[in-house]
Amino acid sequence: MRVSLRLMVVRILAMALVVASLWGAPARAQFVDLPDPAIVGSTPPFDANWVVSFVFDSAPNTDYASLGGGVGTFINFDFGVPTYVTRVIFTDRLSSGGANGSGAMGAEDNVTAFMLTFSNDLVFGDPDDVVVSATSPPCCDTVPVDIPSGVKRRYVRWDVTGIAGSSNNDGASDFLFQTAPPNTAPTASSVGLIMLVVALIAVAVFTLRRRPGPTG
Ligand SMILES: [Ca+2]
Numbered sequence: 001m002r003v004s005l006r007l008m009v010v011r012i013l014a015m016a017l018v019v020a021s022l023w024g025a026p027a028r029a030q031f032v033d034l035p036d037p038a039i040v041g042s043t044p045p046f047d048a049n050w051v052v053s054f055v056f057d058s059a060p061n062t063d064y065a066s067l068g069g070g071v072g073t074f075i076n077f078d079f080g081v082p083t084y085v086t087r088v089i090f091t092d093r094l095s096s097g098g099a100n101g102s103g104a105m106g107a108e109d110n111v112t113a114f115m116l117t118f119s120n121d122l123v124f125g126d127p128d129d130v131v132v133s134a135t136s137p138p139c140c141d142t143v144p145v146d147i148p149s150g151v152k153r154r155y156v157r158w159d160v161t162g163i164a165g166s167s168n169n170d171g172a173s174d175f176l177f178q179t180a181p182p183n184t185a186p187t188a189s190s191v192g193l194i195m196l197v198v199a200l201i202a203v204a205v206f207t208l209r210r211r212p213g214p215t216g
Pocket residue numbers: 054055056057058059060061062063064173174
């Protein structure tokens with residue numbers, strides 16, 4: 001009786017797992033890289049070796065460094081049309097303390113906090129804006145900033161709100177904007193597939209155990 005009860009419980013559990021896996025947890029957001037927006041404003045660069053276009057050059061370790069911008073260093077991005085954004089990936093400066101591209105990873109000029117303002121216009125701080133704040137460790141990190149519900153605006157402003165180090169030539173090595181189309185149909189997630197396999201194994205094991213063993 002105890003065995004059959006246990007078998008029943010396991011079967012119910014296995015069926016529940018199968019149903020859960022087939023129904024599928026909502027698909028993990030499929031992030032798609034957006035084309036880099038235009039840069040339509042920024043704090044002036046330290047010099048011609050550290051210009052703001054380095055945030056989109058797809059080369060490792062190349063930085064945009066501001067000329068002493070410190071807290072308040074900013075970049076204004078323009079997608080040209082309202083664009084649905086669900087993630088912004090920021091990489092802090094990687095070549096502080098060395099030549100641009102060196103990857104010197106110095107302790108100066110590091111961003112510890114920033115703010116992203118999504119706007120319909122180049123007026124930031126007015127009612128149409130959506131503001132997302134983020135923090136990052138002092139040196140050389142890459143910070144993904146998720147906007148779970150997404151935000152659709154034409155412009156994005158990046159503002160530095162916290163810094164580390166005594167130098168103020170803060171900036172960034174890289175930005176990547178991503179989107180997850182809101183109408184993507186859910187599919188069985190990888191977690192769901194793993195649950196399905198576990199459930200099938202459980203069913204198989206307990207079906208075999210249920211068979212009468214050899215007599216004699
Ligand atoms: Ca770069």
